[in-house]
């Protein structure tokens with residue numbers, strides 16, 4: 001029970017981030033959890049534990065051998081509130097529908113995955129909030145591993161660097177990350193779901209902004225002159241390949257429209273582009289440019305501006321440079337009776353940016369599922385198994 005206590009303590013603190021404030025941390029309340037974690041790290045013997053001006057928490061535990069980093073993020077997702085989280089423990093889940101306190105329910109019909117958790121204890125929400133296991137389960141796994149080394153001083157461990165970051169959910173986790181302070185040879189984010197999966201790949205990601213400028217004339221006299229910016233935008237959309245998130249899975253990339261706003265004179269369109277391969281991404285950017293040209297050919301008096309912004313890159317080639325990171329995780333999983341599977345994240349991770357900047361950081365699972373929503377849950381047995389895995393990763397001879 002004690003191991004789960006840490007998790008339950010962390011999820012009760014509201015740490016939802018906010019992509020509109022423009023500050024770091026994006027919400028002051030993330031520091032509430034940060035302060036608590038600093039206190040607990042100090043108690044566990046990480047004498048230099050502290051929070052920096054950006055709200056990131058660091059601490060080091062001296063040991064023997066290579067310095068290994070562990071990271072989890074303190075903020076929770078924007079989709080559903082993280083205030084007043086009231087976790088409920090279902091002991092020995094027998095299968096079937098799970099009824100949440102507010103009347104919502106979910107079952108293996110919608111989430112067939114649930115059947116894999118029969119016989120385990122599950123922590124669920126009361127239906128009014130998300131759970132925040134993404135990523136407080138990761139934090140609790142790290143804190144429990146440190147607790148183990150504190151309680152078992154004879155067990156030797158590596159030099160350990162710990163960092164808990166703010167604002168991962170708004171893509172700004174690495175913004176003020178201090179690599180020198182972390183000072184690790186390689187690291188792990190503990191921010192995934194399935195505990196048998198080691199993720200060493202993620203999307204390449206670009207954002208694109210398009211501004212369509214038409215020709216504005218009184219509609220009554222528009223014949224052969226009026227060019228409607230909204231029609232330009234919709235023509236552009238209709239000419240794009242049918243490769244949206246709806247049509248893609250696995251290692252397939254996509255084009256995804258985020259927003260379109262404007263009027264007949266000017267319309268702004270925002271979209272994201274995802275592809276696992278560098279060449280695939282180059283091709284998608286070319287497709288957007290050539291689609292713009294097609295629209296311009298059809299409407300020579302229109303104007304279309306397009307700009308691209310790199311968001312993050314696939315970490316695989318960077319993680320591959322430090323094969324020890326994946327090798328050690330595989331070894332620790334196997335030692336705990338889990339057959340590891342290599343996985344690719346259909347999204348991003350702080351580890352992608354860490355890896356690109358020289359700190360190889362694959363991602364490990366937490367035993368929590370349905371992130372970012374009211375049906376989020378944690379499998380207690382899997383969570384505890386992951387604590388053992390992380391302890392083994394950090395042990396030394």
Ligand SMILES: [Zn+2]
Nearest residue numbers: 073134135191
């Ligand atoms: Zn996360």
